[in-house]
Amino acid sequence: MGVVALVPAAGRGERLGFGMPKALVPVGGVPLLVRAIRGLFESGRVRHVVVAAPPSDVDQVRTVTAPLAPAGGAVHVLAGGAERSDSVRLALEHALAEVPDVRVVLVHDAARAFTPPTVVRDVVDAVLAGHPAVIPVLPVADTVKRVDTKGVVVDTPDRSLLRVVQTPQGFDAATLRAAHESGLHATDDAGLVERLGVPVVTVTGHQDAMKVTTPFDLAVAEALLVGGTG
Ligand code: CTP
Numbered sequence: 001m002g003v004v005a006l007v008p009a010a011g012r013g014e015r016l017g018f019g020m021p022k023a024l025v026p027v028g029g030v031p032l033l034v035r036a037i038r039g040l041f042e043s044g045r046v047r048h049v050v051v052a053a054p055p056s057d058v059d060q061v062r063t064v065t066a067p068l069a070p071a072g073g074a075v076h077v078l079a080g081g082a083e084r085s086d087s088v089r090l091a092l093e094h095a096l097a098e099v100p101d102v103r104v105v106l107v108h109d110a111a112r113a114f115t116p117p118t119v120v121r122d123v124v125d126a127v128l129a130g131h132p133a134v135i136p137v138l139p140v141a142d143t144v145k146r147v148d149t150k151g152v153v154v155d156t157p158d159r160s161l162l163r164v165v166q167t168p169q170g171f172d173a174a175t176l177r178a179a180h181e182s183g184l185h186a187t188d189d190a191g192l193v194e195r196l197g198v199p200v201v202t203v204t205g206h207q208d209a210m211k212v213t214t215p216f217d218l219a220v221a222e223a224l225l226v227g228g229t230g
């Protein structure tokens with residue numbers, strides 16, 4: 001079926017402040033990256049994962065992640081780049097060169113380690129159904145204001161039309177390749193694809209797919225484990 005997941009995991013985790021790359025920070029004794037990869041494989045839709053690892057930790061990441069691959073699959077590990085988009089681009093180039101018959105590419109942050117496998121499945125299935133770009137989203141709970149550079153409110157967007165975006169984001173392989181070769185810039189992969197004029201559709205995300213960014217988020221992640229959903 002040719003589904004490969006790229007896992008950008010090369011960030012330094014500065015806002016978490018754990019003194020090590022965030023992907024390697026353990027929650028309940030298991031590194032975030034390992035949890036993220038397990039979730040991808042548990043979806044039953046993914047057989048190959050390409051990890052963009054912190055350059056200083058490539059060997060360690062290889063050792064820790066190799067046993068996670070299912071029969072007939074593999075975890076490929078390479079050094080990530082300076083920015084998240086560089087890490088994704090490097091992982092994509094590797095996937096297209098090394099993994100046979102790639103039809104669908106997922107991009108999934110290691111930091112969203114508790115994403116339920118059902119979300120992965122829904123994203124893949126929507127791409128396989130013919131949508132070139134698919135993202136998991138949730139409604140916005142807070143009212144959101146747009147402000148000017150001085151912090152003065154400009155307007156209040158209609159909240160019912162706003163969504164927060166999670167990963168994995170899923171793409172037809174040729175679409176993601178074109179997006180990354182375009183030289184455009186955006187804060188997420190779907191943003192690049194939007195700029196190409198390709199429609200991006202949404203599926204329902206999950207609150208457990210929250211991104212672990214700060215110590216508060218790490219405490220929430222620990223609580224997810226205690227609650228039994230992680
Ligand atoms: N990432 C990456 N390569 C980079 C920067 C980030 O692969 N050069 C990855 C991170 O490892 C993470 C995801 O992109 O899985 C989202 O980034 P973020 O949450 O910002 O993680 P960090 O960059 O590690 O955190 P911080 O910005 O606090 O340093």
Ligand code: MG
Nearest residue numbers: 011012013084
């Ligand atoms: Mg970052």
